[in-house]
Amino acid sequence: MEIGLLISGNLGLIILKELIESKHSLSFVFSDSGSEEIIKTCVNYKIPCFRGNPRNHRAKDFLEKIPTPKLLLSVNYLFIIEDDVIAKTESYAVNIHGSLLPKFRGRTPHVWAIINGEKQTGITGHIITKSCDEGDIIYQEIVSIGDDDTGYQILRKFNNRYPVIVHRIISMIEKNEVKLIPQNDNEATYFGKRTQTDGLINWNWQKERIKNWVRAQANPYPGAFTFYERNKIIIHKIEFCDKGFHYNDINGKILSVDGGLIVKTPNGAVKIIECSWDHSLDFIAGKIFNNGY
Numbered sequence: 001m002e003i004g005l006l007i008s009g010n011l012g013l014i015i016l017k018e019l020i021e022s023k024h025s026l027s028f029v030f031s032d033s034g035s036e037e038i039i040k041t042c043v044n045y046k047i048p049c050f051r052g053n054p055r056n057h058r059a060k061d062f063l064e065k066i067p068t069p070k071l072l073l074s075v076n077y078l079f080i081i082e083d084d085v086i087a088k089t090e091s092y093a094v095n096i097h098g099s100l101l102p103k104f105r106g107r108t109p110h111v112w113a114i115i116n117g118e119k120q121t122g123i124t125g126h127i128i129t130k131s132c133d134e135g136d137i138i139y140q141e142i143v144s145i146g147d148d149d150t151g152y153q154i155l156r157k158f159n160n161r162y163p164v165i166v167h168r169i170i171s172m173i174e175k176n177e178v179k180l181i182p183q184n185d186n187e188a189t190y191f192g193k194r195t196q197t198d199g200l201i202n203w204n205w206q207k208e209r210i211k212n213w214v215r216a217q218a219n220p221y222p223g224a225f226t227f228y229e230r231n232k233i234i235i236h237k238i239e240f241c242d243k244g245f246h247y248n249d250i251n252g253k254i255l256s257v258d259g260g261l262i263v264k265t266p267n268g269a270v271k272i273i274e275c276s277w278d279h280s281l282d283f284i285a286g287k288i289f290n291n292g293y
Contacts, residue, residue, distance in 0.1 A: 001174055002069035004088060006030045011076040011155075011162060013037050018163040020045060024170070027069040028062075030054060030085070032078045053079050063088055071173055074128060075162065086128050092173055093128040094138055096165065098158055101126055101140070102188035105133035110154040112191040113145060114216035117208065120144050121154065123161055125169045127180065132190075136180035139169050150218040196222040199234075203252030203289060207240060207265040214238050219274075226252070226289040231281055233289070237274040245269060252289040263289060 004027045007016055012031065016038055019026060028048040031038045042049035050062045063084060072089035074081060075096045086093045099109035100122035106112075113121040122142045127135030143157050172178050199217050201210060201224050214224045214235050223234040243255050245264045256262040261272040261283055 001025065001071060001170060002027045002067065002090075003170070004028050004030075004066075004069040004072045006072070006074040006077040006079075006081065006085070007038060008032050008035050008078045009076050010037075011159060013041065014159055015073075015075045015162060015166055016041055018166065022167070028066045030059070030077070030079075054085055055079060055082055057082075057084055059085065071170065072128070073166065073169075075166070080132070081128055083130065086130075092138070092178070094125050094169060095128045095133070095135070096162060096169075097124045097126060097133050098122075100124060100142065101133055101137060102183040102185065105188055105190045107191065107193040108151075109191065110158065111151045111194060111216045111221075114149065114151055114154065115209075115212050117212050118145055123158060123165055125165060126183070134183060134185070134188075136182050138178055138180060139165060139172065141165065148215065151216045151221055152218065199224040200291060201226045201235065201289075203263065203265060205265065207268045207270050210265060210270060211238055211240070223276075227291060228277075228281060228283065228287070228289055231277055231279055233275055233277045235272055235275045238270045238272050241269050241271040243269040243271075250288055254283060254285050254287050254289065257283045257285050 002025050003019065005016060007029060008031055012035060016029065026047050029038065029042050030050045033051045039049055039051060048066050050059050068088055068090055070090045072093040099113065101124040104112055110121050120142050122140060124137055125139040126137050129135040143161065145154060199222060201213060214237065217224045218236040223236055225232050225234045227233065241262060243262045245255055249264050251265055253264045254261060255264055255269055262269050263272065
């Protein structure tokens, strides 16, 4: 079966290599200019590759010169897909999304799932439409979130499951076994793109949300952060502890520095297990972690 791929990043590269190794016929690949390994692999295997943002018909000439595949498959692709690209298929255009749609539509859904305290996330294959992550579901499976799982650890689970799911969807299409399930828009949630500047910890949050916030963005992700005397402190792991405090103490107050930094939150103290900073600092009990101003 001829397949056209829309892919970016390491997850996209995993799928590209998997399909090459399993002898699937690839009509073309769309990728972003920064996914150098994907582009290099396409050059090595002589697969036509469009690089960059295809929006506003920038890929018109490219699309006219390549054969139309039976399946158009999007995995971890950076760009919004418009009608001219969606139409480049004989049967299905399918996106693989890292959540249990209709929950967590949008960007970095596995990170948002951890932040929101979910116990499970998932992987959904759905039909590509003009609207983000709203198409009918073709396949879905659950991925568990452990109490201490980080965003990166969930991504590693995805790395293991995505190739299996891609093969399953291909098989369903080849065997004409596709049964589409409409999404319930009344249950839909949507979360936006995250950047390195979005990790600021609010010490007025409950300790459970702070822990989720930290582990969702932990190494090798950019990390949650706070400030100490205008110095940025990146925090990668915390745990709850029984250190006492007074309710009227300011949230973010350093309660202890002996044997590790312990910080007050509204409903309990947390101990910082792993953190990093750029300059030599002397942490003092009684001082406050804050927003840097």
